[in-house]
Amino acid sequence: MAGWVRNEPAEWTELRVHGVSGTPPERMLEHPTVRRVSGDAASGFYRRVWETDPVVEDNGEQVLEAYSWGGLTAGSKVRALWLLLLPFLLANVAFYARPVDRPGLRQSVAEAVQRLFALTITVTLVLATVNVSADFAGWQCVRPDGGRSCSSAWVGWLSWPWLATPGRRIAVTTLLPVAVIALLWWLANKTWASTEETKVDPEPLRSGHCSPLENRRMWNSSKPVRLLRAVHVMAALSLVGVLALAPFAAGWTAGSALLTALGVLGVTSVVLACLPIMSDRPEAGRNGRDDALSAVVTALPWLTATLLAAALAWLSFAGPAPVTTPGAPRTTLPWLSAAVHLNITAQAVFLIVMIALLRAMKRAEKRPTDCPPAWRGYATAVLMLFASALSGAYASALVLAVAHVLGKPMPRDQGIDPLVTPMPYFWVAALALLVAVTAAVLAPIGYVALRRGAGRMMLPLVRETYPEAAADPRRATAIARQWATATLDETTRKVTGWFVGITLLLAASAFAGYWIDRTATTDTRWLGGMANVGDWLIGLFAAALVYVGRQAFRNAGTRRLVGVVWDLGTFWPRAAHPLAPPCYAERAVPQLIKRIDVLRRDGRHVLLSCHSQGTVLGAAVVMQLTYEQSASVGLLTYGSPLRRLYARFFPAYFGPEALERAGSFLVGSPAEERERWPWRNLYRPSDPIGGAVLGDGAAVVDRSLVDPVFARPTGDIADPPTLGHSSYPDDPHWAATVREVKRLRLASVRTAPQDAVVGTG
Numbered sequence: 059m060a061g062w063v064r065n066e067p068a069e070w071t072e073l074r075v076h077g078v079s080g081t082p083p084e085r086m087l088e089h090p091t092v093r094r095v096s097g098d099a100a101s102g103f104y105r106r107v108w109e110t111d112p113v114v115e116d117n118g119e120q121v122l123e124a125y126s127w128g129g130l131t132a133g134s135k136v137r138a139l140w141l142l143l144l145p146f147l148l149a150n151v152a153f154y155a156r157p158v159d160r161p162g163l164r165q166s167v168a169e170a171v172q173r174l175f176a177l178t179i180t181v182t183l184v185l186a187t188v189n190v191s192a193d194f195a196g197w198q199c200v201r202p203d204g205g206r207s208c209s210s211a212w213v214g215w216l217s218w219p220w221l222a223t224p225g226r227r228i229a230v231t232t233l234l235p236v237a238v239i240a241l242l243w244w245l246a247n248k249t250w251a252s253t254e255e256t257k258v259d260p261e262p263l264r265s266g267h268c269s270p271l272e273n274r275r276m277w278n279s280s281k282p283v284r285l286l287r288a289v290h291v292m293a294a295l296s297l298v299g300v301l302a303l304a305p306f307a308a309g310w311t312a313g314s315a316l317l318t319a320l321g322v323l324g325v326t327s328v329v330l331a332c333l334p335i336m337s338d339r340p341e342a343g344r345n346g347r348d349d350a351l352s353a354v355v356t357a358l359p360w361l362t363a364t365l366l367a368a369a370l371a372w373l374s375f376a377g378p379a380p381v382t383t384p385g386a387p388r389t390t391l392p393w394l395s396a397a398v399h400l401n402i403t404a405q406a407v408f409l410i411v412m413i414a415l416l417r418a419m420k421r422a423e424k425r426p427t428d429c430p431p432a433w434r435g436y437a438t439a440v441l442m443l444f445a446s447a448l449s450g451a452y453a454s455a456l457v458l459a460v461a462h463v464l465g466k467p468m469p470r471d472q473g474i475d476p477l478v479t480p481m482p483y484f485w486v487a488a489l490a491l492l493v494a495v496t497a498a499v500l501a502p503i504g505y506v507a508l509r510r511g512a513g514r515m516m517l518p519l520v521r522e523t524y525p526e527a528a529a530d531p532r533r534a535t536a537i538a539r540q541w542a543t544a545t546l547d548e549t550t551r552k553v554t555g556w557f558v559g560i561t562l563l564l565a566a567s568a569f570a571g572y573w574i575d576r577t578a579t580t581d582t583r584w585l586g587g588m589a590n591v592g593d594w595l596i597g598l599f600a601a602a603l604v605y606v607g608r609q610a611f612r613n614a615g616t617r618r619l620v621g622v623v624w625d626l627g628t629f630w631p632r633a634a635h636p637l638a639p640p641c642y643a644e645r646a647v648p649q650l651i652k653r654i655d656v657l658r659r660d661g662r663h664v665l666l667s668c669h670s671q672g673t674v675l676g677a678a679v680v681m682q683l684t685y686e687q688s689a690s691v692g693l694l695t696y697g698s699p700l701r702r703l704y705a706r707f708f709p710a711y712f713g714p715e716a717l718e719r720a721g722s723f724l725v726g727s728p729a730e731e732r733e734r735w736p737w738r739n740l741y742r743p744s745d746p747i748g749g750a751v752l753g754d755g756a757a758v759v760d761r762s763l764v765d766p767v768f769a770r771p772t773g774d775i776a777d778p779p780t781l782g783h784s785s786y787p788d789d790p791h792w793a794a795t796v797r798e799v800k801r802l803r804l805a806s807v808r809t810a811p812q813d814a815v816v817g818t819g
Contacts, residue, residue: 067657069663070121072667073124073667075666075676076672083124089107091107092124097649101642102126130640147639149634151627154630158419159422168419173331175408179446184239185297185398187234188391190460191233192301212463223377228302232298254283259651271678293327300324302369303316304392412438416439430706454490456600459597504553519538544745551706625642627639631643631644663692665694665799666680666694668694670747674699680720694737695737697741697786698741700712714752739752741763742783744766744781748783
């Protein structure tokens with residue numbers, strides 16, 4: 059590529075870190091041509107390309123550089139499949155939403171409960187795939203004489219002579235769930251190699267860690283993710299094997315021995331999921347690969363896969379006779395319905411236990427009055443509930459949709475082409491209707507609340523901010539509505555809280571009704587009608603999911619939109635669910651620390667300039683810099699969700715005290731006044747994502763920018779645009795703020811921090 063790029067170090071390097079949706083480096087650097095100077099296409103550092111040397115903009119005094127990490131969350135067509143992993147993502151994010159708690163038995167129990175709950179989410183997917191393949195196609199779509207009975211052309215191959223025996227049909231149709239598990243295993247291992255395997259350098263130890271983010275072991279997840287992934291794969295494969303062998307479990311045969319062995323491995327996976335080693339990260343600089351337990355655990359999935367292969371071979375070639383004849387009468391695959399019931403019950407129990415633990419944590423917590431945690435401190439339980447509900451919706455959509463394609467879903471063998479379907483899926487369909495109605499009712503309530511907020515709270519604030527507002531009530535009202543819309547997060551939290559409360563009542567009622575009369579949704583007219591409508595809603599949900607996935611695979615814009623969801627959820631390491639989408643921060647945070655260390659050498663300085671989700675990365679980096687490194691760093695954040703979102707949903711990691719300490723790390727002493735911190739945060743009242751970080755009324759660190767411009771430019775017929783969450787560097791106050799942070803960094807007199815301890819972690 060022709061042109062000149064300044065690769066030499068400068069006195070100041072402004073290192074920009076973008077937010078969600080993968081902002082291109084050309085936009086970040088406001089330059090048409092850029093070149094990567096470090097990293098790779100997934101996450102790299104870029105500088106501007108000039109026609110000649112020297113130039114005014116990039117020189118020995120200052121240089122502009124961009125860190126682009128969007129390739130870690132968006133861009134690849136394979137990532138369209140991540141839509142299916144949203145329940146896994148929610149279960150994993152819930153792990154980090156617990157309130158601040160002291161290390162001890164309660165914390166260990168809470169972590170074990172969440173790992174077990176995440177395991178049930180994996181089991182939900184496995185049961186659904188077994189249901190539509192081995193059960194519907196391999197077990198129910200066959201006559202007692204071995205012929206095909208389902209009218210759909212999709213299962214015409216079941217009439218092949220080679221598939222005349224039940225064992226072969228079960229073995230062949232079981233390959234679908236095995237393929238799904240293998241795909242998830244491959245994806246998890248592939249992403250693990252590019253994220254969790256990133257080397258984390260050791261750090262000087264600090265005493266009195268306030269946030270786990272202050273310890274670099276936070277990003278040293280290679281070992282626990284590898285172990286927990288092995289546990290989930292082992293559980294999934296053993297469950298498939300047990301269900302495939304269940305129809306032939308009579309007497310003591312080779313199949314019975316394989317069934318017993320696979321069952322033992324399944325129970326072992328549950329026990330292993332309870333062990334703290336599955337989430338505990340070794341200290342930075344160590345990987346903990348040498349212990350014997352790790353070697354055994356990582357070998358168990360391969361042992362399970364070998365036994366499963368032996369089981370399928372036995373079913374295919376030994377010609378075992380089933381305990382009951384397929385299709386006479388039609389029933390679900392033996393043990394399948396019981397497994398579905400047991401899994402749902404386990405999820406309910408884990409949710410109840412987690413709510414009790416969260417209540418105990420709340421009593422012991424010193425709650426800040428100015429930044430209370432979201433949903434009264436029960437965000438973990440809410441996210442777990444959403445994960446459970448969404449996984450149940452996915453499973454029901456798959457099972458009921460396939461049942462309609464092959465025949466008709468029925469609770470028992472009756473009618474034409476019936477496919478006996480486990481009753482919980484009908485109850486999920488009925489519950490889906492009630493949940494949809496609840497959402498449809500609460501959505502306009504939230505909209506009305508926003509409109510009222512515009513008139514009641516925002517309009518007086520607009521009049522106070524703009525002296526010319528009294529002369530143009532129309533413009534003032536329009537700005538008030540824009541500012542009210544920017545508070546959508548507060549309204550959403552409230553409405554979601556109501557929604558969760560109502561959903562919990564509905565779910566509890568459905569759970570109780572199910573155990574009182576399991577067939578009520580099919581045998582009672584009004585409940586049956588609800589189930590039928592819910593069935594259609596779930597079908598539409600499945601169709602919408604397929605459409606979005608197809609668009610994400612074919613369309614780069616849709617793929618970036620899907621990537622926004624992952625930007626918010628995949629900041630967190632895979633501590634509860636190892637098959638969730640990968641954590642980009644496992645690579646981004648160590649990469650930023652290393653780059654800062656290179657740029658600051660020989661007495662030079664770095665201005666870490668972070669936007670939106672990039673401010674979360676920036677705060678995590680500042681918390682993990684050594685004393686020597688942070689002495690050369692200034693921090694500029696803008697459009698930051700740190701307080702509005704992260705401090706409320708993840709108080710143990712980004713709570714007010716943790717953010718306060720992050721600022722103090724830049725000057726080396728928590729006693730230093732905020733005015734001297736080389737950190738400024740810009741936000742706008744029109745920004746729906748960003749806001750104040752420290753909430754200081756004196757506007758020392760947090761600086762509010764007026765947006766939009768009130769009056770029309772002379773000769774213009776349109777009102778000035780509302781910038782909201784974008785274009786912060788275009789603000790007139792930007793340059794002055796950059797100069798201020800640089801001045802504060804150079805003026806800061808550093809003394810050794812009191813909590814620095816010699817050593818390495």
